[in-house]
Amino acid sequence: MNSPTIINIILSVVLAIAGYFLLPVIATNLEPNVAIAVGLLLGGILVPIISSQFSVAAVATKETDVDNSKTLYVGNLPYRANEQAVQQHFELQGQVHSVRLMKDRRTGKRKGYGFVEMTAAGAEKAIQNLNDSEFQERTLKVRMAKDKVED
Template sequence: MNPSFVLNIFVTVIFAIVLYFILPILASDMPNQLSAAIGVLVGGLLVPALSKLFSSSNLSNDKDESSEVSTLYVGNLPYRADEEAVQEHFEQQGSVVSVRLMKDRRTGKRKGYGFVEMHPKGADKAIKNLNDSTFQERTLKVRLAKEKIEEE
């Protein structure tokens, strides 16, 4: 179960219990079931809103490099190169998240280009150090990949 979901349930129950005892004191003609229902309603509405507020402020303050990924286009790859060899080559520059080498759908043969996903610092270093460098007797072309534009 998601920890934030469990926390939301816990705080909602606390609100319900507190309002179950406090509302009848404030409004003596209010039945206990109504005060508990109001507590659950208030807790159920406030807690998710507050948790979103706090979690989004924490994310913007503590942007973790591990959550950000840059995609690199790698061109002029040797046709015999596989994902593992490309990953080993790029890991010298930084942490590699994934490697995808493009293949012809019909023949299954590699097309000589692919994409490497890396953390931004490693990606910048890879562009600087690996563009126009030699890999398995081929001169690589490394740059940031263009965003894929989906047609409607």
């Protein structure tokens, strides 16, 4: 089950319970089982409306972030550096979407370079502030990544 489905189920249960307790107070002659049925009915009507509003906003935000992201090439990385350490270092400059550190296929050891995907504003700031700066006793080389050309 995905996260929105779980949220919808929880929201339906909360609305049903609210209907169970609140409707008999509002309409004193209403049976509790009718109150819970009305709560479930309201949940069935309101939950899709509420969840569609949230999902549209989330998709729009995600699309804007992806359209507004840039990929940086980061060279001269320490071999002991991991994705989390690099991400934390770059997050000081802006929002980081992903970090990919390259490894040798045969040995599995890090090659000393990688790519950081982040917001465009954060990428510009990272180039200014982190290029030729020291990270774990190595001088980083940070620039915009070139597009990959496939033959």
